[in-house]
Amino acid sequence: MRSHFCGVLSTANIDETVTICGWVDRRRDHGGVIFLDMRDRQGVVQVVFDPDTEEHFQRADRVRSEYVLKITGRVRARGEGTVNPAMATGEIEILGKELEILNSAATPPFQLDEHTAVGEEVRLRYRYMDLRRQEMQERLALRSKITSGVRQFLEAEGFLDIETPILTRATPEGARDYLVPSRTHPGQFFALPQSPQLFKQLLMVAGFDRYYQVAKCFRDEDLRADRQPEFTQIDIETSFLDEAAIMDIAERMVRELFSDVLGVELPAFPSMPYAEAMERFGSDKPDLRIDMELVSVDDLMQQVDFKVFRGPADDAEGRVAALKVPGGATISRKEIDDYTKYVSIFGAKGLAWVKVNDLAAGVEGLQSPILKFMPEDVVLQMMQRLGAVNGDIVFFGADKAGIVNESLGALRLKVAEAQGLVGEGWAPLWVVDFPMFEDDGNGGLTPLHHPFTAPSCSAEELAAQPATALSRAYDMVLNGYEIGGGSVRIHQRDMQEAVFRVLEISDEEASEKFGFLLQALQYGAPPHGGLAFGLDRLVMLMCGVSSIRDVIAFPKTQTAACLMTDAPGAVNAQQLRELNIRLRQSAAESGGQEQG
CATH class of the missing domain: 3.30.930.10 (Bira Bifunctional Protein; Domain 2)
Structure with missing residues (x-):
């Protein structure tokens, strides 16, 4: 039906008569001249219809977004000042001579351009429409x-x-x-x-x-x-x-x-050995674009009386680790509270922290509710081990090693994303x-x-x-x-x-x-x-x-459902009998009595 895809036409095709098939991406009427942006999987090209071709001009006047058309016309260079550098076909257009409406279309459930914000649920319910978008x-x-x-x-x-x-x-x-x-x-x-x-x-x-x-x-x-x-x-x-x-x-x-x-x-x-990955990053799939690592401070915490730290430090299966975030002293108390809730997902009972405001002032230049429980020399040794400088924040995890690794490993990723600390490029391992x-x-x-x-x-x-x-x-x-x-x-x-x-x-x-x-x-x-x-x-x-x-062309939701086909779904009693299956009804469905 067609001689060319829309998106592959170029100045090399000027003066050729071509036939394209596709969908109406946009329709514009400019003073008696109708412009149709025609789209297929290769891209978009502009087609112009003027009143000289009366029958086909009238058809072009009737079409709307997502109509399916077949158009024959002559490729020509765009006029001076009308070149569109944002389009691959922006130097040319087709002067339409013949237009055939292959199918009409109802009003789309959402616009298909990149500027349209639409929820994923709607996109998945009308996935066949979502897949028409250029990015998909x-x-x-x-x-x-x-x-x-x-x-x-x-x-x-x-x-x-x-x-x-x-x-x-x-x-x-x-x-x-x-x-x-x-x-x-x-x-x-x-x-x-x-x-x-x-x-x-x-x-x-x-x-x-x-x-x-x-x-x-x-x-x-x-x-x-x-x-x-x-x-x-x-x-x-x-x-x-x-x-x-x-x-x-x-x-x-x-x-x-x-x-x-x-x-x-x-x-x-x-x-990298698994044990090293867990020790340094708290994860067996570390993102090496992030220049932050977990640092064990168990030996230092064995010198304090603070049970929250001392207990895991003395436990052979425990761990006390610190995560220094460069420039993190600007993190607000509300953000710290949000991070504390986040690490609780991974079993952490809390999230201790120390902000480094003025390291030259010793402990007085540090800010944290836990400092009163820790000897000054231990705190300063810890700052030295971590290489902390003014403007940093240090987060701590103290629990079973698995909980510390998982919670601080996840926190490392979340904080790095929030603070813009994820490097560019690719980091394989x-x-x-x-x-x-x-x-x-x-x-x-x-x-x-x-x-x-x-x-x-x-x-x-x-x-x-x-x-x-x-x-x-x-x-x-x-x-x-x-x-x-x-x-x-x-x-x-x-x-x-x-x-x-x-x-x-x-x-x-x-x-x-x-x-x-x-x-x-x-x-x-x-x-x-x-x-x-x-x-x-x-x-x-x-x-x-x-x-x-x-x-994925037709994915499931996070509840493993297909919104487009409404799957999974019920099957009829005959199918169940053939499979020797009897469904057990819930109490609500059976009037208070479960049936099996």
Whole structure:
């Protein structure tokens, strides 16, 4: 129907007769001459209709925003003084000769220009309209380019694109599964995959050596700006490579993406042990653009009688840490109170602080309600250790180490954002040497990543000291976001069984849930490993937006609902009977009596 896209026309097309198709972005009537800005996914071009073409001029007079048109006309240069440098096609326009209305349009629920402020709920309810906006078109086009770049890179590296099942069985991946009832196996359920983890390992056992997949994954978990119940993963697995070689492939892929798509050359990727990241930044995904670190002051606080500090300082599992904010003495008391409420989300019982007004005056030049509880020499030693100068503020955390790390780590990000202390550019990082396990809160252990991650020690050493065992895992971090993570996998049955024993998974349970994997490990499983990138999160960062919902065509809300299709929704009684499911009604629905 068309000869050209709207946004690709230029001075090279002057005097050509072209046909375009698209939507009316704007309509203007200037003294008997009608201007239509026509839009398609490539951009916008101006079309002019004058009364000389009476029939088509009258049609142009009838059209309104978002009408779908087919227009034929001659490309010409814009008149002197009418060039629009803000438009890619701003040097030319089309003198319209023929206009066909392909479809009319109701009044849009919101204007589609970049100056319109509209709530996300409205945008998601009318997502098909929201996606017409230029910025959304550009983001999804960039996503397509990134995905294409990933495929080209991996296939050039010898990886095969292999699909794995969507209907599978539940596996321990750290979040709740989405379950699918089976009609043909009454009372039994499939699970939607949280990742293709076991299948890609089995592909290595099968000898495919290098696998990748742009895979849909599903997790029924509490949502945040960078989480969705269904998301897309760049999934990679390879045999006969150690962690250094796998990390090299992943790093080269990301470097090539940034270079080809954004024209950005990423800086070096330093490696940092997990323990160091937690000690210095309170996070296993530190944003290295922020030049602030947590500093331990436990030894100093062991010299004070103030129990709030002394207790955690003397506790082997406790920590007292300080966070110096350059120029933060201007932070108001109300802001400090807001920060105190914020850290309470992470379990902190309070937030102590010291403002540095005049360091030369000693303690008299400091401002804080806690100074009266601390010896002067300890306070001054602390200021010296922190490198504090006039105009700074110091925040303190004192509690169990995990609470201090999480609360001050989150505060570091929030204060840096508020105070304009986040540097420009890109700060990539590899975090390595993760613990194999973490406390499950009930006196047991749970995998920090997943139970198929290989430990750095022998099976005997793992059994003897599981709480201190390290894993062969690695995460790629960029500007404070984990964009990819993986590990070398367990490829020997005895080691896999040793990990299951640490997790108190009985032989019977292991056989029931993972018998197929344990059996496969007996048949010459090669050493293997891999990683997965969150495509949505990677695209979010490369687009410079703060929510992955802005880079997904049809995302869910933070309550895992689709406002456009009104999903999830009820199903009829016949469908439930076929699936052998009976719904349990709430007391309100059943008149005070629960039915099951």
